[in-house]
Amino acid sequence: MERDIKIITNEAVALLKELIAIPSFSTEEAGTAELLSRFLSERGVAASRVGNNVWALNRHYDPAKPSLLLNSHHDTVKPNSGYTKHPYLPEEEGDLLYGLGSNDAGGALVSLIAAFLFFYDRADLAYNLVLGASAEEETSGPGGIETLLRSLPPIDCAIVGEPTLMQLAVAERGLMVLDCTASGTAGHAARNEGENAIYIAHDDIAFLRNHPFHKTSLLLGDVKLTSTVINTGNKAHNVVPDSCSFVVDVRVNELYSMEEVLDSLQASMKSQVVPRSMRLRSSSIALSHPLVMAGLALGREYYGSPTTSDKALMPFPALKMGPGFSARSHTADEFIHVSEISEGISLYIQLLNQLL
Secondary structure, eight states: OHHHHHHHHHHHHHHHHHHHTSOOBTTOOHHHHHHHHHHHHTTTOOOEEETTEEEEEOTTOOTTSOEEEEEEEOOBOOOOTTOOSOTTSOEEETTEEESTTIIIIIHHHHHHHHHHHHHTTOSOOSSEEEEEEESOTTTTOTTSHHHHHHHSOOOOEEEEOOOBTTOEEEEEOEEEEEEEEEEOBOEEGGGTOSBOHHHHHHHHHHHHHHOOOOOOBTTTBSOEEEEEEEEOOOOOTTEEOSEEEEEEEEEEOTTSOHHHHHHHHHHHOSSEEEESOOOSOOEEOOTTSHHHHHHHHTTOOEEEESSOOGGGGOSSOEEEOOSSBGGGTTOTTOEEEHHHHHHHHHHHHHHHHHHO
């Protein structure tokens, strides 16, 4: 088995290098979608594609059996200005593999593909395996996992490949982005005229900074409110602005609905508060679910994740678990350890063996 894992890891790393070399920003993943389709086809897997999402079923798919989705994404954010290495030039230095998307979430994607191929020809599986490489995860775009799920057969549960150091992210914060607008009255700054919209926004932002939501989750902690953008559009230094817009990033734990949080803020703030979306809800999977039990049996630990993934858009139990470390995501000179990919493949196979 150890020898098999080494061979499988080498193939997975080679695929990851090819993925890194193709820019694949959200909505622009056609190149990596083509690569993934070709990679599967060359191994005798009938891959399907909807938009830039690629999916496949195990060879002996049986609609009478429950189905387990193995999902990760192949889109990336854009490289930030701090890069010192070429983001699209995969570079190995010892155990490190550098490149944009290597950690988030290329390592998880190629590891899940390796596990899928390992079980692909088995006729005695208790679950069907459905492989899904999704697009637009980084922007939660409509052409991503939601489009993919509409093309798939019924799914009973999922493993979502994201960098968790192969620990078990059993809960995940929801994400709600709020566009807020404070309205005042324009005037001349020299004559102390008008009502300054910046001051109204300032008071609301101060309120957000200190506003407590009293229900604290054991897994996810408190609801978290962060002001991230502010703008008046005012170019003149001597004009009191009549409008000030700001953006609030809200991370919701599983003890509150999006509607409860929104209603509370709208009732307490002077600014107009409008949610961009309430799709990305907090999610969790029961500790008694077979996926979690299998992970615990392998010595993995469970926790609540502060970040949001495609898990939020899945209407079935999903476990977030994958090689790599979340804190490396979206950083300059992104990297993953090759040994993490090897461990990821091995643990995915061991976990699936307990279910299949």
